[in-house]
Amino acid sequence: MNKRLQVTPARCIGCRTCEIACAFSHPAGGGPGPTRIRAYPVKPPERGVPVVCLQCDSAACVRVCPTQALVRDDRTGAILVAEDRCILCRACVWACPWGNVGYDEGRKVIHKCDLCAGDPQCARYCPSRALETFE
Amino acid sequence: MIVVINGRDLHARPGDSLLDLARRTGIDIPTLCHHEGLEEWGGCRLCLVEVGRPGGHGAARVVPACLFPARDGLRVDTDTPRIHRLRAGVLDLLLARCPESDTIQELALQYGVRRTSFVERKNPDKCILCNVCVRACAAVGANAIGTAGRGVLGEIALPFHDDPAACVGCGACALSCPTGAIEMVDTGFTRRIWQRDFERVRCSACGRPTLTRDHAAHLAGRTGLSAESFQVCDRCHREQAGARFLDLLGK
Missing domain, CATH: 3.10.20.740 (Ubiquitin-like (UB roll))
Structure with a gap:
């Protein structure tokens, strides 16, 4: 299964269900992990804007990584973190102009959107089709 | 092949x-x-x-x-028995160097070394001389640390033991160290590592401490990204991205 994730911010209602779906799809230490997507609610009326990794063609995170620990998955198109190659310099965290790479201080790992191996769960649970997937 | x-x-x-x-x-x-x-x-x-x-x-x-x-x-x-014996010998020496290291103790036990046959080091630290920190520092491009001394006196050190000028305070050495042997202390806007105090950048949006000023300059110099892009923390970068999208939508 390999789907394309499409974001339509105009449809976002700021409910942040995507964040919960993401956190539960990426569990850490026996519980939900840090979310890789953010939806900023705007009021009134109930609106919002989701921000998630754009998987840039010429990505700043990939360019600054000194150990090639950020690698594009040819199948899904997602830029993935190869944890065994990472030396935790966190250059990617500071370099991403969209703030879409995070550092988990407790577990000492870099995290970013991995498109759920081709089936983004944020889109599956989005009630307003602000996040959609296409085959 | x-x-x-x-x-x-x-x-x-x-x-x-x-x-x-x-x-x-x-x-x-x-x-x-x-x-x-x-x-x-x-x-x-x-x-x-x-x-x-x-x-x-x-x-x-x-x-x-x-x-x-x-x-x-x-x-x-x-x-083979020969390989087993050689690895046990290495672990015997490492156990004398780091008698308190869980990593070494577990490995040594697998090779039948319960206690070292050498004299345990006095005041042992956690360093197993794996050199990951030195190579991580080189990968970052700072080359601030290296190996010094030989045998039981071997250690990871600054040039001449006291010159941290090349260090940018990124902390990759401390965070990638498999045994946590390198001390890095963040207190507010100050990071202390390798005998030196580094000033951390104050995020221009939220005011929280982010990377060190030296690391920001180092990254800007190496990556071609603008120096300003390292003045904002990751959380604020993201929030600003959201605000920009909203602007575009006229929400």
Whole structure:
């Protein structure tokens, strides 16, 4: 299964269900992990804007990584973190102009959107089709 | 390219080391200094394996698997009594160096070394001299630390033990250290590491501390990204991205 994730911010209602779906799809230490997507609610009326990794063609995170620990998955198109190659310099965290790479201080790992191996769960649970997937 | 490891015929890829091939095919070879993202160093001597001489003549050679390239027709043994004895010897020495290290204790026990036969080091630290920090620092491009001294006096140190000028305070050495031997203390806008205090950038949006000023300058110089892009923390970058999208939508 390999789907394309499409974001339509105009449809976002700021409910942040995507964040919960993401956190539960990426569990850490026996519980939900840090979310890789953010939806900023705007009021009134109930609106919002989701921000998630754009998987840039010429990505700043990939360019600054000194150990090639950020690698594009040819199948899904997602830029993935190869944890065994990472030396935790966190250059990617500071370099991403969209703030879409995070550092988990407790577990000492870099995290970013991995498109759920081709089936983004944020889109599956989005009630307003602000996040959609296409085959 | 076929390499025979422990009697099994294995397909090696060009550029494979014996360790790469063994790991990929589920053969366990212990290592301490190997790191997937860093250049091989061959320093811990735990990945020693036996390699047969061409034609099977003479005694097998002992080589570190991480540095030895896979070659067609090579015969390799990873767990002979000789290898077992050699690894036990290495661990015996490491146990004298780091008697309190869980990593070393567990590995030593696997090789039947319960207590070191040497004199335990007085005031031991946690460093196992795996050199990951040194290579991580080189990868970052700072080259601020290196190995110093020999034998029992070996250690990771600054040039002349006291010159942290090249350090940018990124903390990769401390965070990638497998035993937590390098101390890094963040207090507010100050990071102390390698005997030096670094000033951390105050995020221009939220005011929280982010990376060090030296690391920001280092990254801007190396990556071609603007210096301003390192004045905002990741959380604020994201929030600003959201605000920008909203603007575009006229929400």
